[in-house]
Amino acid sequence: NKENKEVLIEVADEGQGIEADILYKIMTPFFTTKRAGEGTGLGLAVSEKIVREHGGQITVISESGKGSVFQVVLPVDTEKRKIKVLIVDDDEGFRHSMKDVLESREAYAVDTAPNGVEACINIGKTLPDLLVVDIMMPDMDGVEVCRVIRERKDLSRIKVLVVTGHPSSPKIRTLKEMGFTHILLKPFKFDVFLKKIEEMMGRV
Ligand SMILES: Nc1ncnc2c1ncn2[C@@H]1O[C@H](COP(=O)(O)OP(=O)(O)OP(=O)(O)O)[C@@H](O)[C@H]1O
Ligand SMILES: [Mg+2]
Structure with missing residues (x-):
């Protein structure tokens, strides 16, 4: 029917x-x-x-x-499941711009968090498919969030895109050594951001 x-x-x-x-x-x-x-x-x-x-x-x-x-x-559930994304950045304007860009595509359902602590709470609750995370943040930075993802087996399937405005930060190297290789330097054009995510989620 x-x-x-x-x-x-x-x-x-x-x-x-x-x-x-x-x-x-x-x-x-x-x-x-x-x-x-x-x-x-x-x-x-x-x-x-x-x-x-x-x-x-x-x-x-x-x-x-x-x-x-x-x-x-x-x-029958005819709605296709959306890709769950969590965007974590302490810069409110930038956080919302990234959310708007992603939500302009029907495939994504986006949550946001302003710092690492709130990010971890959200991750535990919603288990996102993709985490977009800034590095420098108060109350637990991006490296610490990524460490949690590495250490917990049940979170290992979450894909991570690191976005940062500090290209020379030693934290970038730390993240690469932990195996987080998807890194985008701010400022970036939003079409580049979107393309990167579509690639990561296997949609191109
Ligand atoms: N296709 C059927 N034709 C006739 N009677 C049926 C049919 N399916 C179920 N029943 C009746 O409903 C009762 C309950 O069925 P139910 O499947 O819940 O348990 P059961 O078949 O008795 O035991 P179990 O499923 O644990 O082997 C059956 O004992 C039988 O009397
Ligand atoms: Mg039976």
């Missing part, structure tokens, strides 16, 4: 069917008509719970002696 964005899955059998007086309780946990040791009565209860948690429902149509039809209706 394209209009309501639902998908219907139907499973039918030509078995014994289900009597009307038990039909209403077949999804109840532990309800079974099988002999002890043959069934737990959990099959349908678990299925129903999984479907319900995904926003769908199961309905059963059954005729005793003829068979049963189980219908599963599930909502």
Whole structure:
């Protein structure tokens, strides 16, 4: 059903069917008509719970002696998942310009943070796909944020673009040695910034 964005899955059998007086309780946990040791009565209860948690429902149509039809209706998520980006820079104007540039493309959903501490909190909560991070910042600089990403296994798949206005800072070398090789020197043109990110995210 394209209009309501639902998908219907139907499973039918030509078995014994289900009597009307038990039909209403077949999804109840532990309800079974099988002999002890043959069934737990959990099959349908678990299925129903999984479907319900995904926003769908199961309905059963059954005729005793003829068979049963189980219908599963599930909502379809047609929105493509956006690439989650976290932009970290203490320069408010620059931070918002970078956000605007990225959000001009439908593919990106952008969060921002003004320093490393807030960045780490956001990273733990949202697990971004891409981190754009400035180096010099108060309250935990970019190098420290990158160190956290290196040290935690669950964060290792986050891609990192370092942006800095200090080309001669020894911190750049530290970052390179840690394996952070995507570095953009400020000031940069925003089309260069966008192209770099599209490349990093495999979109070109
Ligand atoms: N296709 C079917 N035809 C007839 N009766 C069914 C059908 N599916 C389920 N039932 C009835 O619903 C009851 C509960 O089903 P459910 O799948 O939850 O548990 P079970 O099959 O008894 O045990 P388990 O799934 O743990 O092996 C069954 O015991 C049976 O009486
Ligand atoms: Mg079963």
